[in-house]
Amino acid sequence: MSDWRTALFNPRRVAVVGASATPGKAGALFLSNLASAESGFAGDVIGIHPSATELLGRPTFPRLDAAPSPVDLAIIVTPAATLPSVIEDCGRASIPVAVVISGGFAETGAEGALLQQKAIEAARTHSVRLVGPNCFGVINAHCGLNASLSIGLPRKGGISLVTQSGAYGMAAYSRSIDEGMGFSKIVALGNKADVDEADIIAYLGSDPETRVIALLLESFRDGRRLFETIAAITSSKPVVALKTGRNPSAQRAAASHTAALSSDSVVAEAALRQAGAHVVDDGFSLLEVAASLARQPPLRGRRIGIITNSGGVGVELTDLLESQGLAVPELSxxxxxxxxxxxxxxxxxxxxxxxxxxxxxxxxxxxAAVEALMRSDEVDAVVPVLLQRSALMPEVGDAVAVALRKSRDAGSQKPLHICWVAPRVADANRARLLEAGIPCHLWPAGTASALAATSARAADARPNTVAASSAAPALCDADGWAPTPQAFSLLAQAGFPIEPLVCVSSAEEAAAAAEHMGFPVVLKAERPGLVHKSDQGAVRLGLADRDSVARAFTDFSHRLGPGPALLQRQAKPGLELVIGGRRDPSFGPIVLAGLGGVWIEAFNDIGVRLAPIDIDEAVRMVEKLKGRRLFEGFRGAPPIDILMFARLLADVSQWFAAASWLDELDINPLIASGDGFEIVDVRMRIRNAEGDPHA
Structure with missing residues (x-):
């Protein structure tokens, strides 16, 4: 079997390297799991042990190449120090893939990382793919393969789970037993020394036994590749994703607004959404939403029809659904x-x-109500509330299931979800509904959040390749920041709407230049390391005469030390916006946009996309901002041309993506008024020849 993915999930023969008959040892557990009659794995299972010829009823051989028939999959549970030599044995036996359960590698420090690297080098030399090390293992419920630490196989179904955490492999089993969730494939990737999530997702995307892919992601080795892989799948198969490690305390300190607001977790979640994934906030929701999408079609609209035997609970559910952006319209x-x-x-x-x-x-x-709503064109989903008495009556659930079947036969593809509010004595009735393929969410809050998370998702516009941009500026400071005049010059050359500036070196020069420019003017101190100028009193607005300009320059010199200042004509009043770009180490160029000026970090109202984007995607990005109403002309202010802003945003994203020498771009503020847009401040951080910031 040459294809390693097929060998991983559908092997004909599996070998446990490090097999044992001693209870409590991993070698015994894996032999037992693979050979379990309850699992029903039809392939051969053999052990690899230096001296035994039989363990737990399974034939055992001293080496992998001593087995009489080819082995497709090796499960390795030997001590860490043996792994490189075991991988060499896999290569000599022409085994395409190995799952390394053993720990003691990069997760333990430098010595373990070196050992892991030696194992990878051996795998590459011998054309063996590795899952792990330090992982839970792999499961295929459809063929009975339990090559994992799980105490049993989950129920067969359509969910395939890809996780770095072995604990969620265990959780999948327990949710399957308790909630009737059906699983197809489960794989825990551990350290991801070789095989990563994109490799597995690509396989599951074309796997007919997988209806929904659930991802629990802690880190990314190649975020851009992951994005492309998910985006290619979500038009035909739902992907539900949870990204952990989102706590702000783990985010790096940043020297620009763009960097501060586009942390690793923000970029990762934005990329997952842009790829069309259903992004959730916790592990319970990951499996709940995946199971819902495996049982029912995605929600393709906002209008929800509710049936209840309690007016109060119906009202509560209505409120919760509307807080999720859904609607409960009055029927005709x-x-x-x-x-x-x-x-x-x-x-x-x-x-x-x-x-x-x-x-x-x-x-x-x-x-009758379920059937009427399912067949109408006035709602996009139906939610019966089964509360106490209605939940305790099995015939009510049966009637709902029959109405669903009739509606499906009539061509309705709306989802139906149950809001379940009942005592435990009604659990058998809930199990019948789950068996009928109807999600039963606990209480109104759980129902509203789960249903909203199943809204149909398709990949947004995918980034395109763009031509090279202008050359990098010749000068920048020790941290890689280009002088502001050079940054403005580069934007001007690219055709972006800058507010021209003049660099002045003395109070007298500043006063004269201001008079020539025309009042009122703005004066900004220009010093190395001066990042947030407003916070440090380095910006003076509305200077209306020569004397005020000269005094402002002198004040800068006294408080901030000697140095130049930048003079600009005062921009017209308008809405302050931001457009930024950053090169994420995993996802590549990203672009962000939102409310700018001094409020950018206070409101944190931004959209993030992988760059470059087109105008249509830029419009979608703007329309999802919480401050979207400000573009319409708030309290008498003139409206902002959203299409014009989207065109500017798309153009900046194209330019930034092409400027491979540019690490960070921070256009803030961009003043938007009824007349157009003016860039009044910009920061650019340059990459050196090795691709790192700081020139």
Missing amino acids: PELQQKIAQTLPPHGSPANPVDVTTDWARFPQMYG
């Missing part, structure tokens, strides 16, 4: 009349549909 008179035919006189056919407490008629009312 015609649809209300149709639904009312099965309700008691005091019931409500409006949305939420309230069937009241007429318990005996619950099955009829729930079934």
